[in-house]
Amino acid sequence: MAQTIPNPQPARPTPHLDCERLDCYRVAVEFQTMAARLGANRRVGATLRDQLDRASVSIVLCIAEGAGRRFARDKANFFTIARGSATECAAVLDLLLARGLVSPADHRHGRGLLVRVVQMLTRLTVRHAS
Secondary structure (H helix, E strand, O other): OOOOOOOOOOOOOOOOOHHHHOHHHHHHHHHHHHHHHHHOOOOOOHHHHHHHHHHHHHHHHHHHHHHHOOOHHHHHHHHHHHHHHHHHHHHHHHHHHHOOOOOHHHHHHHHHHHHHHHHHHHHHHHHHHO
16 A cells, blocks of 8 residues: 655745734733733732733733734824833732732732833834834
8 A cells, every 4th residue: 555645845934913023012911911810819809800901901902903003103002002001000010919919029020021011112102103
């Protein structure tokens, strides 16, 4: 019985969306994963849990939408909104720490991710606003 050998196709690189090329997108996804884990803690009240979830998801989605826009002004607008959501998440983390609902290590790690996101979004906004 003859065995058929498949014709090897040259490996094609996987296409990427514009947002996937941005470090701030990857860091925002990492933070959102952390925020989801923190929100799973039942001691966190529903209001802060919802706020953290919505704001952390907003960071990721606004970066993705901004990266996909064609015009610089549109990009800058979405990156500015994402930056605001990141600072909102930092405030929620501060409240969780003040209430003893997040460990200092988790607070420090989450805040570090958010600072990186804000720094990168600030540069992207300035680049696309002019």
